[in-house]
Amino acid sequence: xxxxxxxxxxxxxxxxxxxxxxxxxxxxxxxxxxxxxxxxxxxxxxxxxxxxxxxxxxxxxxxxxxxxxxxxxxxxxxxxxxxxxxxxxxxxxxxxxxxxxxxxxxxxxxxxx
Amino acid sequence: xxxxxxxxxxxxxxxxxxxxxxxxxxxxxxxxxxxxxxxxxxxxxxxxxxxxxxxxxxxxxxxxxxxxxxxxxxxxxxxxxxxxxxxxxxxxxxxxxxxxxxxxxxxxxxxxxx
Numbered sequence: 001x002x003x004x005x006x007x008x009x010x011x012x013x014x015x016x017x018x019x020x021x022x023x024x025x026x027x028x029x030x031x032x033x034x035x036x037x038x039x040x041x042x043x044x045x046x047x048x049x050x051x052x053x054x055x056x057x058x059x060x061x062x063x064x065x066x067x068x069x070x071x072x073x074x075x076x077x078x079x080x081x082x083x084x085x086x087x088x089x090x091x092x093x094x095x096x097x098x099x100x101x102x103x104x105x106x107x108x109x110x111x112x113x
Numbered sequence: 114x115x116x117x118x119x120x121x122x123x124x125x126x127x128x129x130x131x132x133x134x135x136x137x138x139x140x141x142x143x144x145x146x147x148x149x150x151x152x153x154x155x156x157x158x159x160x161x162x163x164x165x166x167x168x169x170x171x172x173x174x175x176x177x178x179x180x181x182x183x184x185x186x187x188x189x190x191x192x193x194x195x196x197x198x199x200x201x202x203x204x205x206x207x208x209x210x211x212x213x214x215x216x217x218x219x220x221x222x223x224x225x226x227x
Contacts, residue, residue, distance in 0.1 A: 042217035100213040104156035
């Protein structure tokens with residue numbers, strides 16, 4: 001039981017390049033989330049998926065797209081990376097509904113030069 | 114919309130001393146409240162949560178928090194810290210019917226020294 005896994009752990013991109021961050025959970029959770037963490041700002045929600053087949057914008061969605069590939073997997077795509085997207089990205093999952101405990105992955109540290 | 118304020122960005126504390134981390138929130142509707150801990154280079158781990166019922170909530174690793182609705186606060190305490198409690202602590206809030214969309218505070222870095 002691996003919980004929430006994320007790949008890659010580290011990535012360096014040049015401005016304008018694209019990439020996809022992968023997230024998978026093996027807890028049969030319904031809801032999945034993508035956050036970014038920046039110093040002094042805590043975590044901010046980028047996108048979430050309340051259930052398989054649905055996605056919605058969070059607080060800071062600009063410059064990102066997501067895909068809920070199936071119940072297990074939720075990917076985050078940067079189409080044209082910008083230096084402002086340098087951050088640590090966390091994926092999380094939860095049972096959903098009235099159960100609000102979220103389980104977090106280990107994070108992806110992304111640097112855009 | 115709800116918001117969360119963690120009043121201290123860094124809290125230095127000696128080993129075996131007590132620690133209190135302060136968290137205030139603002140919301141016009143009912144909320145659920147959480148404290149998460151992040152050890153260096155790791156993801157976040159839930160310490161404790163308040164959903165309803167008793168306002169004193171006990172969590173893992175000897176931590177507890179008290180929900181105070183009139184003060185809109187959810188302060189975290191531990192009576193005696195260990196070196197291993199060195200970490201960043203995040204307070205978070207979600208609206209009762211918001212599908213778990215968490216609003217995080219900026220975090221409090223706790224540094225425990227011998």
